Amino acid sequence: MTETLHIVGGGMAGSEAAWQAAQIGVPVVIHEMRPATGTFAHQTGDLAEMVCSNSFRSDDDEQNAVGLLHWEMRQAGGLIMQMADRHRLPAGGALAVDREAFARDVTATLRALPNVTVEAGEITDLPREGRWIFATGPLTSAALGQAIARETGTDRLAFFDAIAPIVYADSIDMSKAWMQSRYDKGETEEERTAYLNCPMDRDQYEAFIDALLAAEKTEFHEGETAGYFDGCLPIEVMAERGRETLRHGPMKPVGLTNPHQPDVKPWAVVQLRRDNALGTLYNIVGFQTKMKYGAQAAVFKTIPGLENTSFARLGGIHRNTFLNSPTLLDDQMRLRARPNLRFAGQITGVEGYVESAAMGLLAGRLAAAEILGRPLQTPPQDTAMGALIHHITGGAEAKTFQPMNVNFGLFRPVDGLKGGRRGRRDRYKAYTDRAKAAWSEWLQGAKMDIPAPV
Template identity: 60%
Template sequence: MTHDIHIIGGGLAGSEAAWQLAEAGLKVRLSEMRGGGDGTPAHETDRLAEMVCSNSFRSDDAEHNAVGLLHQEMRALDSLVMRAADQHRVPAGSALAMDRDLFAEEVTRAIEQHPNITVVRERVDALPDHPTIIATGPLTGSALAASIAAETGSDALVFFDAIAPIVHRDSVDMDICWMAARWDKGGKDYINCPMDRPQYEAFVAALNAGEKTEFKEWERDTPYFEGCMPIEVMAERGPETLRHGPMKPVGLDNPRTGRWPYAVVQLRQDNALATLWNMVGFQTKLKHGDQVRIFRTIPGLERAEFARLGGIHRNSFINSPRLLDSEFRLKSKSNIRFAGQITGCEGYVESAAIGLIAARFAAAEHIGETLAPPPPETAIGALLAHITGGADAATYQPMNINFGLMPPPASRLRKADRKKAYTDRARAALAEWLQEVPPHRQMGRGTIERSEMVEG
């Protein structure tokens, strides 16, 4: 079968993209190296959409949770991934968890039986010259990674993912913290959280005692870089190390005391909306529970809400805000689109969502049309905007969907009402967007009814 679109990678993003394109009537070649003599250190089978870590898509609460809202939007857009997840869900409280084997089997069967999709078990080592979506995930093969790096610049493909926690701005206590840059250079660009000596010493002791996550066997040959050293590894080098590194207080006058604090934790703006702030130099391998407990001992962060917790692991992702246009096309090679975790989104559902919208952009382009992007008030539109320009390219790191990626509500609301306001606004925005999409492009009209039939 000749094909209209080539997809490289049969994970959640690639499978979702293939389904969307096939349902739109396009012929798809889906290349997946597992099953063709190659594999990855993380996968155990050759099934499409294999879940290699958790079996959960996290919260399914579409009223108060951003990822639950994303679930709902994807169901409305005829997501194969969501349909398979709903069909094979297992008890998990308010979370959407599934039998991972049955889930992967369901996706594989749907893809392989679709008359518009040809699955080819092969490894692709170079960027093609025909219309292609690359959805190879965080374990992109070395030859293809080298081809991507040659096209984009070697510094644009990251192989070691050093992540610092990100804090919601409205959860920071500004009665304790203050805005300033060191020596007042560059304006009041940082949120500064001051520590006195006892607070600092207790914090270092907590870092040293905190429970750490170990590298997986296949990650252990990836060394630390000095520029992304875990905060707890620096703390182990000596009690004063952090005061001369990321927690250096020099040049930061606390306006409440007129003096430099003994140590300081700085937060740097992480998105254009200024709703999310990155903990500077705080990449970490602490387990998530200890991160929350220890980082909430920092003055001003006692009630911190985290959009993302830190981590360090082997990964591959591109600098999407710098390299991609608003439809996930590579600016230097427009026949190539990227989708899934390689774009810098984090999480199963987020990866599938980016595969979904990238495919819809590709389908519209194939027939000579332009698809308006989903509004940034929606979960899927917020992810799109963040990946393709909303994030700072200089500090770009993988991100899960969260309300901090969406424009804040027009009016101030009680904290208890804020999440519901985000989700209500998102549903209205998605409905309006769908009304504006030409009828022949609306591939998801029957999805809700079909899901209800499955669940019933």
């Protein structure tokens, strides 16, 4: 009888790992503590629940590293990408999904597999026997975090993550707001109008910055320091870095024309992105926050078009736990001191839904191959997944290790290409062409059936 693979955590990484291993023929048990034991950010007990944003970011597989990661996961029959494509929402060049329908479908699909069992309950220690993948994500429970710290001999590393608020669409004043994607990007009218835009003139922007800086914020416990991941900074932290920071970041006014005042260039623009298929909910793009609830409502209602808005969810902040993977994990994502244990997802030091799912995909395949007696080499470094796993398991500097999104800076240079901005498109295309060839060859050499679409 084939040995069972145990997976702790039913988020993006755990769900993808379970799917990959099960499709290859390995029995899987997913241990998920929700809903019996909840977290600050989760709302349901569904697998693969999205708690921060509903976006998988760019879907461009020729000019963007995360888009390339999408492509690799699709080629590998990834469940997360299949479900994302099925529940896709208009978002210009980005891949955004109806988060509730997405999570329900992932849950139903995994529960329907005959060799997958989902067990409710919290795992609080690191088992000595069996093969396990720990994919507990940024909200690893305190008890399990302490067990990991005891085993690794180091204090767990942490930074703070923030989530953005969600508003009800029918409470937005469309006499001030309008629908448009930046530069009208998209192949259909729906895609070209995927974002809802709220304009600000200079005085409104300056007043907004003043309100952000003065608002009451969440205080940290004694002894905690706030080390933020740059890709998910609270909006008020960005404002503290300079009054123009937001205007050149999530509130940049470029590529947009206000139909209510077509001859007036907005000084800044707040964008909202559809959060569900019905179009009844919108999340405020880039507006992760650590403001207290009352302050959030007051500050965000100063945005033109949101003066009378109602919030389906306010923003918040939570602790994010991750390993110093370059010192702790081998190139198979196994804990060096306990090779029966693998880690996957954000706890390994990757950042983002897609990156987490990708590491789950690899962990699931590597573990299944090991169980079946067919050891599998990790993908070549020239692939997006290979670049990520190389970074977290030895490529990064251990002393300064921090969570990382996939990016072309993790890839080996392509010889013979000119540098600078003018050569960037050719360079990125060369990266993706090389990666696609290497990934296709790795999949073929892995000699495992690619999971069929569901």
